[in-house]
Amino acid sequence: MLVKPQRFIALGAIATSAALLLSACSGGGTDDKKDDSASSLTVWVDAERIDALKAAAADYTTESGVKVNLVSKDVSTTKDDFLQQAPTGKGPDIIMGAHDWAGELVTNGVISPIELGDKAADFSDVALRAATYEGKVYQLPYAVENIAILRNTALAAETTPATWDDMIAAGKAAGTKYPFVVEQKADGDPYHLAPFAASFGASIFGVDADGGYDPNNLILGDAEGVAFAQWLSKVGAEGIISPEIDGDIAKQAFLDGESPYWLTGPWNVSAATDAGITVAVDPIPSAGGQPANPFAGVKGFYINSESKNAVAANDFLVNYLGTNEVQKELAAVGSVLPALTEAATEAGADPIIAGFTAAGKNAIPMPAVPAMGAVWQYWGIAETEILNGSEPVARWAKLASDVQAAIDADKK
Amino acid sequence: MNTHQPDTEHPDSAAASAPEPERKKSVQLRRMAEQAGGGIGPLILKIVLLGLFDALGVFAVLLIVQAQNWFMLVVVAAIIVFFNWVYLRPGATPAKYLAPGFAFLIIFQLFVVVYTGYIGFTNYGTGHNGSKDQAISSLLASGQERVEDSASYPVTVLQQGDTLGLLVTEADGTVKYGDAEHPLDEVNDAEMDGDTATGRPGFDTLTFADILTVQDTLTELAVPLSDDPNDGSLRTSDGRQAFVYVSNLVYDEEADTLTNTETGVVYTASAEGTFQSENGKNLYPGWNVTVGFDNFAKAIGEESIRGPLLSVTVWTFVFAVISVATTFFLGLFMAIVFNNDRMRGRKMYRALVILPYAFPAFLSAMIWAGLLSKSYGFINQVLFFGAEIPWLTDPMLAKFSVLAVNLWLGFPYMFLVTMGALQSIPDELQEAATVDGARPWQIFRLIKLPLLLVSVTPLLIASFAFNFNNFNIIYMLTGGGPRFEDADANIGATDILISMVYKVAFTGQTRDYGLASVFSILIFIIVTIVTVISFKRTKALEDIN
Amino acid sequence: MTTTLNPETPVARPAVAPRSARSRRLRRLWRDTGWRHLVGIAVVIYAIFPILYVLSAAFNPNGTLTGSNALFSEVGFDSFARILNNPDQPFAAWFANTVIIGGVTALLTVFLGAMAAYAFSRMRFSGRRMGLLTLLLVQMFPQLLAVVAIFLLMSSIGDIFPALGLNTKTGLIMVYMGGALGVNTYLMYGFFNTIPVSIDEAAKIDGAGHTRIFFTIILRLVLPILVVVGLLAFITSTNEYVIASVMLTDPENKTLAVGLYQLVSNPRYADWSAFSAGAVMSALPVVIIFVALQKYIVGGLTAGSVK
Structure with missing residues (x-):
């Protein structure tokens, strides 16, 4: 067949110019509407939580006249993007993030402290402790999360046994393919194994007088840690x-x-209920005799230190998102445990949330020191290698020295 | 792009051994050539386009002058002048064809290179993320310590002229007013709403909407409690509540020092871009400064990459070369297999083969990681009947897996390219050879492949460079693992140079952009040397035709 | 997977021919196209079986991506409805953005690249070899810090021309144009070199200028490679994630690669089935365009005219 290239090229030229025009128009269009930045806030939110915040943001706009522009961000790049953009003055006014980002964000000077005033007392202990870095509150806490045992009531009617061995026995008795599952990955997932480590009394850092982790007191390599490593090997x-x-x-x-x-x-609760499984939430069984406390993670909001809308940002966070009504509403939409005590108590009427709360009763927030990134990495790799058959005692000793080196390097 | 020879000289390479076109075809081509004579249309089009370009250019210049960005003004003006010069003057034909593409190339690609080079001479990274002013204001902000057990004050923001002040109602009902210059003092003329003071004659009471227009001034405002600075001052962050703060850090602009008022320690601005005390303690955040060749020294002296450096470098070359070779030959092979008019369904085959390229690469990598899982992956479970083959955790097998997945990701590209390039090989050549009794393999090896290589060799070199820096496939599939047991850093058997560098410069939460860009430059030098050598050797290839 | 049975397969025909002739024909058929089908089927299986996981996840209303090897255990269209009807994830807008950005980028890339390739192939000037080498070398620079640089550049351009800055399609297309030359130009350059210069000369004798030769003769003869380059540019820009994710932040401005990735960026909440449904739909334009343009690649003027 013979092609008619002239027509083809002419078509291409027309399409190009039309499309250019189109894109130029739409490009210009989007810019017009967000120029009045004097009364608008840009907030970066995790893609999966933006729904929960939509209504609250709209209500705040009605109440205060400040437009809230929610931008859904990929959680794995939020922090790095923010660190790059904040110093240019182009960053968002507020970002949502985990409490353990605080160390890195403060070291880079990209967030400013938040004054909670008398409201501080209304937040749960764990939330307030997580929001505080080097004695100052930098984060407005929104939700507290920890892991717990999700039980398929059709397969195991009884409450999850209090010890690991009993649970595994019960799991095997259920006759399913696996007695118990917990997610790991190729380079480890220490977060999901931390409760078992805690049940041996093992931890990364010692606890200071206030009940928070003391990054200067590394106890990873102690006898309890080794006992956990041996259990892991088993x-x-x-x-x-x-x-x-x-x-x-x-x-x-x-x-x-x-x-x-x-x-x-x-x-993961909604995935299970959507699949038609009736679930109950139980505390984590102990493997080493002591309580199996998971880590607590606190999600919240940080204010950009370069924000041109600092007053509006503070008002939105402290006087709006920090109120019981709004946190209750957010809890209802996102099924999370609110950071405010009163809202949390009310949300606790829900058996699922109550179950997680009970499992995380003594949960301690993950440390927020900048060296944690390296700690997680070494920790995960060591655990994976032990699970895969490395000699636990020596491997654990190497882990302790690797982590110490990483922390020392960070202090320089 | 300078020119001194207009297009009168003919490219010898293309003319040298052009196959004698068939008679019918040459008649057709001659007809095309006849159609191509003369015409005023293109000239008008050119003038219209250039006029449009100039109009936009003038508009842009006006906007830039308004924004007073003189550097950009120079760049844009230079571009406008250059384009007019190129297109209005006779001759300089090559420049007419090259200018648009190279303009984009220079702005958007060379800029990245230059910027990366510049970063290599700074300490940009964690703790040195912004400017000195930003660091100072951030340090001063975190130096504001709320006075313990002090009350919170409901406040109203008042404005008189350009001065903002705070009207405070204390718990006992006393009303006070103060601004940045004047400490809080009791006032008697306040307008009251119940127990709360809401305004003062001669002052404007700011509503929340008003406050939003003066946010910068208000967040700076500190109203002293009394004449004694140690009593602290009132600050508000939301225009509704104020708290008493004392400042722990004081900045002395003259001496360029920060002083901790509690301990008396003086921090002096250092050459490393931090405020540093005498005994070497740094305050963070710092700011970014140029550090000369420090990053190069750090990169060369980096201990953690010493051990694995050799094996990583060797693997990087092996990975890049094998990736290019396998994708090219599979792609070419498929292009040839489907290049047969008598083959039914070849269009559908082609469309299916292109599919791996149509799906986002990160998705494919995730699926492959799942497929290759030791105990649960499809490959072991179904194809190997449950054998636990450690595809991703054994060093040799992991290397093999990375290559296999990269082949899957890359061969459709080569398929497309060779499919197009095969069209440049005249069928007559093959027919002539077949008549002469040459076997298909001989035809391919002696006739098609050399001709094909003329057009695709530069592409293979570019593909080599791409795979040399193919961070994504490594990062997504194995993360560089399995880890070398004796290495200090988290470096593993499938790490290539770029992923190793990434791990060293961006460990945990520490981002060292300065170090990363120096590594980028060093890797670039290696690739450049390899490329220039192979490019020199292709000169011979180029002239075959 | 479906494969068409070749209707010419002799088994399907009544065996009327004598035995020896039949086996000879079989052998010829095998040597001609039979082996091609065999190879084709094998490679197609290799190419598409990982994609079956995506399809399976797309049709499984609440499935994981690689959690199970039981493909297509459940089939439904819930996830397609889910991704199409969520107002926070304006899939249709993403789709339109992707097609516009990819389309414009492809057309401009072809145009700019062909112009450059023409200059390099047909003209001799000082700096020619240097220019070719520069094109190649720029591609080799490790792009580890490209995003930081491009963000800075685009944010300062956007300060002055908001319509070209961050969060605009035009801005992103301009950034992609930075890569319009480079590999693509090489591909075209190689192809241009195979077009006999005698054609140019004939036209020149007839009084045609270089513009006219380029537009009316050369571009027609190199159509196959123009289509290939256009397709490559289209696919590259539609799959590009890193720059697009930093430049396009408003939900309605995103491209498919950015929007879809965010659906699964947090593995804890990832909605794999909706994501897979989106990925399947997002692969469609590439496949459709390829199918539509295939004949221009393999049946270009050169091949067509001799027959």
């Missing part, structure tokens, strides 16, 4: 906890009724 050999079981496999196993117990967080 369950790894038994194949109960495996680095091969990633988030997807663990989730699918539970959804398919292949495991009665799943150690996970509130974020």
Whole structure:
């Protein structure tokens, strides 16, 4: 067949110019509407929580006249993007983020302190402690999260046993493919194993007088830590906890009724209920005799230190998102435990939220020191290697020295 | 792009051994050539386009002058003048064709290179993220300490002229007013709403909407409680409530020092871009400064990459070369297989083969990681009947897996390219050779491949460079693992140079952009040397035709 | 996976021919196209079986991506409805953005690239070799810090021309134009070199200027490679994530790559089935365009005219 290239090229030229015109128009159009920045706030929000905030943001606009422009961001790049953009003055006014970002954000001078005033007393202890970095509040806490045992009531009617061995026995008795699942990945997931470490009395840092972690007191390599490492080696050999079981496999196993117990967080509850599974939430069984306390993670909001709308930003966070009414509303939409005590008590009427609260009763916030990034990494790799059969005692000692080196390097 | 020879000289390379076109075809081409003579249309089009460009250019210049960005003015003016010069003067034909593309190239790609080079000479990174002013204001803000157990004051913001002040109602009903210059003092003329003071004659009471227009001034406003600075001052962050703060840090502009008023320690601005005390303690945030060749020294002296450097470099070359070779040959092979008019369904085959390229690469990498999972992956479970083959956790197999997945991701590209490039090989050549009794393999190796290589060799070199820096596939599939057991940093068997560098410069929460850009430059030098050498050797290839 | 059975397969025909002739024909058929089908099927399986996971996840209303090897255990269209009807994820707008950005980028890339390739192939000037080498070398620079640089550049351009700055399609297209030359130009340059110069000369004798030769002769003869380059540019820009994610922040301005990635960026909340449904739909333009343009690639003027 013979092509008619002239027509083809002419068409291309027309299409190009039309499309250019189109894109130029639409480009110009979007810019017009957001120029009155004097009374608008740009807020970066995790993509999966933007729904919960939509109504609250709209209400605040009606109430105060300040337009709130919610931008959904990919949680894994939010922090780096913010660090790059904030110093240019082009960053958002507010970002949503985990409490353990505070150390890095403060070191880079991109966030400003938030004065909670008398409201501080209304926040739960764990939330307030998490929001505080080096004696100052930098984050307005919004939700407290921790992991717990999700139980498929059709497979295990009884409350989850209080010890690991009993739970595994009960899980095996249920006759499913797995007695219990917890997600891991190739380079480890210490967050999900931390409760078991805690049940041996093992931790990364010692606890200071206020009950928070003391980054100057590394106790990772102590006898309790080694005991945990040996336990890990044992369950790894038994194949109960495996680095091969990633988030997807663990989730699918539970959804398919292949495991009665799943150690996970509130974020996975809706997936289970959507799949038609009746779930109950129980505290985490102890493997080493002491309580198996998970880490607490606190989600909240930070204010850009270069924000040109600092007053509006403070007002939106402290006087609006920090009120019981709004936090209750947010809890209802996002099924999370509010950071305000009163709202939390009310939300606690929900058995699922109550279950997570009970499991995280003594949860301590993850440390926020900048060196934590390196700590997580080394910790995860060491645990994976032990699960895969490395000699636990020596491997754990190497972990302790790696982490110490990372922290020392950070102090320089 | 300077020119001194207009287009009178003919490219010898293309003319040298052009195949004698068939008679019918040459008649057709001659007809095309006849159609191509003369015409005023293009000239008008050119003038219209240039006029449009100039109009936009003038508009842009006006906007830039308004914004007083003189550097950009120079750049934009230079571009406008250059384009007019190129297109209005006779001759300089190559420049007419090259100018638009190179303009974009220079603005958007060379800028990245230059910027990266510049960063290499600064300490930009964690703790040195912004300017000195930003660091000072941030330090001063966190130096504001709320006075313990002090009350909170409901406040009303008043304005008189340009001065903002705070009207305070204390718990016992006393009403006080003060501004930045005047400490809080009792006032008697306040307008009251119940127990709360809401205004004062001669002052404007600011509503929340008014406050939003003066946010910068209000957040700076500190109203002293009394004449004694140690009593602290009132500040408000939302225009509704104020608290008493004392400042822990005082900045002395003359001496360029910060003084901690509690401990008396003086922090002096240092050459490293931080405020530093005498015993070497730094205050963070600092700011970014140029540090000369420090980053180069750091990169060369970096201990953690010493051990694995050799094996990582070797693997990087192996990975890049094998990736190019496998994707090219599979792509080419498929292009040839489907290049047969008698083959039914070849259009559908082609469309299906292109699919891996149509899906987002990060998605494909995630799926492959799942497929290759040791105990649960499809490949082990279904294809190998449940054997636990450690595809991603054994060093050798992980390397193999990375190559296999990269082949999957890359061959459709080569398929497309070679499919197009094969069209430049005249069918007559093949037909002639077939008549002469040459076997298909001989035809391919002796005739098609050399001709094809003329057009695709530069592409193979570019593909080599791309894979040399193919951070994404490594990062998404194995994260560089399995880790070398003896390495200090988290470096593993499938790490290539760029992913190793990433891990060293961006460990945990520490981002060292200065170090990263120096590594970028060093890697660039390596790739450039390899490229220039291979490019020199292609000169011979270029002239075959 | 579907494959068409070749209707010419002799098995499907009544065996009327004598035995020896039949086996000879079989052998010829095998040597001619039979082996091609075999190879084609094998490679198609290799190419599409990971994609089956995406399809399976897309049709499974609440599935994970790789959690199970039981493909297509459940089939429904919930996830398609979910991704199309969520006002926070304006999928249709993303789709339109992607097609506009990809389309304009592709057309401009072809145009700018072809112009440059023409100059490099047909003209000799000082700095030619240098220019070619520069094109190649710029591509090799590790782009580790590109995003930081481009964000700075675009934010200062946007200060003065909001219509070209961050969060605009035009701005993003301009950034993509930075890569319009480079590899693509090389591809076209190589192809241009195979067009005999005698054609240019004939036209020149007839009084045609370089513009006319370029537009009316050269561009027609190199159509296959123009289509290939256009397709490559289209695919590259539609799959580009890093720069687009930093430049386009408003939900309605995003491209598919950015919007979809954010659906699964937090693995804890990831909605894989909606994501997969979106990915399947987002692959459609590429496939449709490829199918539509295929004939221009393999049946270009050169090949067509001789037959």
